[in-house]
Amino acid sequence: MTTSSPEWDAAYGSAAPPPWDIGRPQPAFVRLAELGRLSGHVLDAGCGTGEHTLLAAAHGGDALGVDVSPSAIERARRKAAERGVDADFDVADALALDQLGRRFDTIVDSGLFHVFDDGRRSRYAASLASVLTPGGRCYLMCFSDRQPGNQGPRRVHEEEIRVTFADGWSVEDIAPAAFELNPGFGPDTAHAWLATILRQ
Numbered sequence: 001m002t003t004s005s006p007e008w009d010a011a012y013g014s015a016a017p018p019p020w021d022i023g024r025p026q027p028a029f030v031r032l033a034e035l036g037r038l039s040g041h042v043l044d045a046g047c048g049t050g051e052h053t054l055l056a057a058a059h060g061g062d063a064l065g066v067d068v069s070p071s072a073i074e075r076a077r078r079k080a081a082e083r084g085v086d087a088d089f090d091v092a093d094a095l096a097l098d099q100l101g102r103r104f105d106t107i108v109d110s111g112l113f114h115v116f117d118d119g120r121r122s123r124y125a126a127s128l129a130s131v132l133t134p135g136g137r138c139y140l141m142c143f144s145d146r147q148p149g150n151q152g153p154r155r156v157h158e159e160e161i162r163v164t165f166a167d168g169w170s171v172e173d174i175a176p177a178a179f180e181l182n183p184g185f186g187p188d189t190a191h192a193w194l195a196t197i198l199r200q
Contacts (some may be wrong), residue, residue, distance in 0.1 A: 012071040025055040028177045033059045040105030046112030050076025057087035066092035098130040107138040114142040114153045121164045132199040140195045147191040170198040
C-alpha cells in the first residue's frame with residue numbers, strides 16, 4: 001500500500017525522536033508478550049518505528065507493522081535488519097486495513113486510537129474488524145482522562161472505548177496503564193488505558 005501522511009512523516013523525519021518513540025517497547029506490551037499474548041499472525045497498527053512489531057516477532061509471532069509514515073517504516077525495517085528479527089513492515093492507512101489482503105489473530109495498538117476524532121473512531125473499529133479473525137483480540141493502549149493538564153493528545157474516557165467497540169466486539173478489560181515518554185517533552189510517563197477487546 002502506498003498511502004502516506006506528510007504530517008506524521010515529518011514527526012519521524014527529524015533528528016530528534018517524537019515523545020512517544022522511546023526506542024523500546026512499552027512495558028505493558030512487554031508483559032503481554034511474556035504472557036504469550038502476542039502470538040500467531042500479529043498486526044501492529046500505527047507501528048511507528050516498529051518496537052512492538054519487533055517484540056511480537058521476537059516472541060514467535062508472524063508480525064506485520066503498518067504506519068502512514070514512510071520515514072517511520074524505513075527506520076523500522078532498518079531496526080529489524082540490525083537486530084536480525086524477521087518482521088514485515090508496510091506503509092498503510094489504519095483506516096483502510098482491508099486493503100492489506102491479510103487476516104490476523106492479534107492486533108496491537110500503542111497510541112493510535114487516541115489520535116482519531118469521533119468520526120474516525122468508528123471507521124477505525126470497522127477497519128480493525130475487517131482484518132481480525134473472530135475470536136482474535138486487539139490490545140489497545142491509549143491516553144487516559146486520568147492524565148492531568150491538557151498537554152499532549154486528547155484524553156480518552158473508558159466509556160469512549162466501550163462505545164466505539166460496542167458492535168461485533170466484546171470489551172473484556174480496561175485497566176490503568178502508563179506510557180513511558182522521552183524525557184524533555186514534559187513528564188516521563190503519562191496515564192493510559194490498556195484495553196483488551198475480543199472480536200466476536
